[in-house]
Amino acid sequence: MDSENLHRRLKKIIGQINAIDRMIDEDIPCEQILMQVNASKSALHKVGSIIVEGHLEHCVKQAIKDNNEDDALTDISSILEYYSRL
Numbered sequence: 001m002d003s004e005n006l007h008r009r010l011k012k013i014i015g016q017i018n019a020i021d022r023m024i025d026e027d028i029p030c031e032q033i034l035m036q037v038n039a040s041k042s043a044l045h046k047v048g049s050i051i052v053e054g055h056l057e058h059c060v061k062q063a064i065k066d067n068n069e070d071d072a073l074t075d076i077s078s079i080l081e082y083y084s085r086l
Contacts, residue, residue, distance in 0.1 A: 002050075009047050016040040052083050 020036050056076070063072035 002054075006047060006050060009043065009050075013040055013043045013047070016043065048083055052079055055079055 060072045
């Protein structure tokens with residue numbers, strides 16, 4: 001997993017959240033605030049996608065190589081369950 005990429009993305013999301021907080025204090029129109037909320041949600045969803053992809057690429061692939069198909073399937077099922085809650 002590219003942790004540098006994830007940290008960069010998360011710092012950007014933190015900046016977006018701080019901007020939303022300031023927008024509320026500055027009485028910015030709701031539509032503009034909601035656009036920023038949606039952009040932040042999308043960015044956070046992308047971070048989750050990258051983490052899932054990395055997990056599948058490394059952990060699940062290794063379990064399959066080690067002939068632990070049951071562990072791999074359990075792992076896939078659990079990661080999809082967690083991710084689908086976002």
